Amino acid sequence: MLENDKSIAVYMKNITKKFGDFTANDNIDLDVKRGEIHSLLGENGAGKSTLMNMLYGMYSPTSGDIYINGEKKEFKDPNDAIKAGLGMVHQHFMLIEPFTIVENIILGMEPVSGGKIDIKKAREDVMELANRYGFKIDPDAKIEDISVGTQQKVEILKVLYRGADILIFDEPTAVLTPQEIDELIEIITNLSNEGKSVIIITHKLKEIKRMADRCTIIRRGKKIDTVNVKDVTEAELADMMVGRAVxxxxxxxxxxxxxxxxxxxxxxxxxxxxxxxxxxxxxxxxxxxxxxxxxxxxxxxxxxxxxxxxxxxxxxxxxxxxxxxxxxxxxxxxxxxxLNSIPEDRQVRGLVLDFTIAENMILKNYNKEAFSHKGILKSKEIREYSKKLVKNYDVRPNNIDYFAGSLSGGNQQKVILAREISDDPDxxxxxxxxxxxxxxxxxxxxxxxxxxxxxxxxxxxxxxxxxxxxxxxxxxxxxxxxxxxxxxxxxxxxxxxxxxxxxxxxxxxx
Missing domain, CATH: 3.40.50.300 (P-loop containing nucleotide triphosphate hydrolases)
Structure with missing residues (x-):
């Protein structure tokens, strides 16, 4: 029984998560062995991040159970997950830019001496941890002054500083250069060799082949299969993920x-x-x-x-x-x-996340006669136009009243693409x-x-x-x-x- 198997670091059994009438995860089983690098593969919106957010205590399952090292756990929030030895490195880093590297790493767990933060001890502890894993950092550098790759190392050091034995990486290479990707793969491999369990959410099939031991594929909220990575090709992984030849x-x-x-x-x-x-x-x-x-x-x-x-x-x-x-x-x-553009950062420059899909579709053209008259927006025309673009560009879900921030990354990009190309730019x-x-x-x-x-x-x-x-x-x-x-x-x-x-x-x- 996997529930009681202490060689299994994580066992998520029959996990279902519903948001109203929408089922994000449908009766999913996932097991991750100790010392394993386990990849979670699926299209944008397939339910991967939702599943990991439940493991990290950010959501509670609608039904199902979570076992960590053979013990059943119920996480009310991420603090409970951290206490159980989990750490998560999010796709969008959660760092305070004016703070130094060491200040970010110890935040919430500051060593105290004489009623004051012992910054000297904190710096020593952080550098000891960094040297142990081969991270070259300046502990006094501010986040705003360091590269994206170094910021990610800070995020990894944050979870290791808190004693994580199970690390979750959400799209860890999305913003890295090829050289930084090579460094990260080496870091993750070293963590695995040390006995830590690593779960990686990624779309990059080459990277799965380079570092993962096993891969679980999720499609439209359902588990499709768990495979040994060495036994499948990139094309086979892609086909399982999408449900068709890609x-x-x-x-x-x-x-x-x-x-x-x-x-x-x-x-x-x-x-x-x-x-x-x-x-x-x-x-x-x-x-x-x-x-x-x-x-x-x-x-x-x-x-x-x-x-x-x-x-x-x-x-x-x-x-x-x-x-x-x-x-x-x-x-x-x-x-x-x-001249139109698809911006580098879809969430910062491309969309207003608190606006609906329809509102984002007319961000640039709201002042044109087709969508407004004397400063008053034409709701009917905007809705008809947005429904047409959502259909033509296969935005999912196809509800124009959804907020852009609730869409998966791929569908956010489709909204931007629809808006920019529909203008027929030169x-x-x-x-x-x-x-x-x-x-x-x-x-x-x-x-x-x-x-x-x-x-x-x-x-x-x-x-x-x-x-x-x-x-x-x-x-x-x-x-x-x-x-x-x-x-x-x-x-x-x-x-x-x-x-x-x-x-x-x-x-x-x-």
Whole structure:
């Protein structure tokens, strides 16, 4: 009986979770062995995070039981789960930016001496833990000054500091560079080798194959199967997850590029710290092409997106779009010129999470005669328009009165895609368009980008996923330290050559 088996770190038995009439988890069984790396795989909205939130005490099951190391547990809140040896690293980090690394790690569990926080002991304890797991950190650095990869290490140290033996990672590689992903996999493998149990929610099949021992697949709230990862292929995992064959190989028609639609000349843009982030940046994008920007995070991609969309001032240089100078124009003027964007962060820049799907669909167009008259919104027209987009873009659930914040990541991205493409823009900036999405949603969004290109529209693709850049792009420009090092015809290069330039190298270094 798994309930009493102490070699099983986690056993979730017959777990069902309902939200009103909606069943998020339907009679799911999950067992995780001690020292195992166990992956939880499923489409966006399949119920993976809901299941883990119950394990971590954030939700209570509607029915079913949870056993930890052979003992039945009822978690009223995360504090109960932490006491039982669980820790969770969320997809969106829960760190206080003005605080230092050590302050974030000890928050709520501060060592006290003489009625005061013993910061010296705290720093010693944190560094001892960091050195034990090979984390290179500056304990006094502020969160706002460190990279995303280091922030994730802080989150891991937070749960280890609290004594976690069972660690849950929710989409741990969604915002990491390839190098940081390699580091994380090494960290997780070391944790497993030490006897800790690790549960990973992820959509990335390559990473499951690289580090997981077993994988449980969930589809539409139901458990499909638990498999030994070494016994299945990536394609088989994808098929089980989606319930059909998934094709991520991109089939593009031969390119028929038109005129240059966007020209960026000698652009200089500062970052939030008043430091030049783009340093004489040059780029051109043609109608009827997908032009990919390849590069490691932090080389000026975010500043480029903000400058092109009117969200950041351009210090010098010129941006010409459709033959008109749009340098330092307002976001409204740029949108009206025919340039739309899928933002990097769908929750911060792409959606108002407390607005409904319908309200998010007209965020940019609410002032147009089709949706308002003399400042009064036309409710009927907005609802009809939103229902049409929800149907055409397969947004689930298809209830336009749902709040955007209640949607899965993939469906949030579909709302943004529907809003941006329905305007029929001449240029679409697609920044990290498939970040954190499952293979079904990735296939869907990639096909839409290719469709835009085949219509003669221009797409500027900015992605940290090199395989995505290689698969979709007609031309590829490599950004490094705020400049384009080289532009390639995609069919004439490979990942090795692009990777060399991403690291700041060149052909002469081969």
């Amino acid at each position: 094709h991520l190989d991109v089939n593009k028609k031969p390119q028929n590029p038109g005129d240059t639609i966007l020209t960026v000349e000698n652009l200089v843009v500062k970052d939030a710290r008043d430091v030049n982030k783009l340093k004489g940046f040059n780029l051109d994008v043609k109608a009827g092409e997908i032009h990919g920007i390849a590069g490691v995070d932090g080389n000026g991609q975010s500043e480029l997106i903000d400058a092109l969309t009117g969200l950041r001032s351009i210090e010098s240089g010129k941006v010409t779009f459709n033959g008109k100078d749009i340098t330092n124009k307002t976001p409204r003027e740029i949108i009206d010129s025919g 240029l679409l900036i697609a920044a990290q368009p498939t970040r954190g999405l499952d293979v079904g949603a990735i296939e869907y969004i990639r096909n839409f980008l290719i469709e835009q290109r085949d219509k003669g529209k221009a797409v500027l693709l900015i992605s940290f996923e090199l395989d995505e850049i290689m698969a979709l792009s007609d031309r590829i420009s490599v950004i490094f330290d705020g400049q384009i090092l080289k532009t390639f015809d995609a069919k004439d290069t490979d990942e090795r050559e692009i990777g060399l330039y991403m690291a700041g190298g060149n052909d002469e270094e081969e």
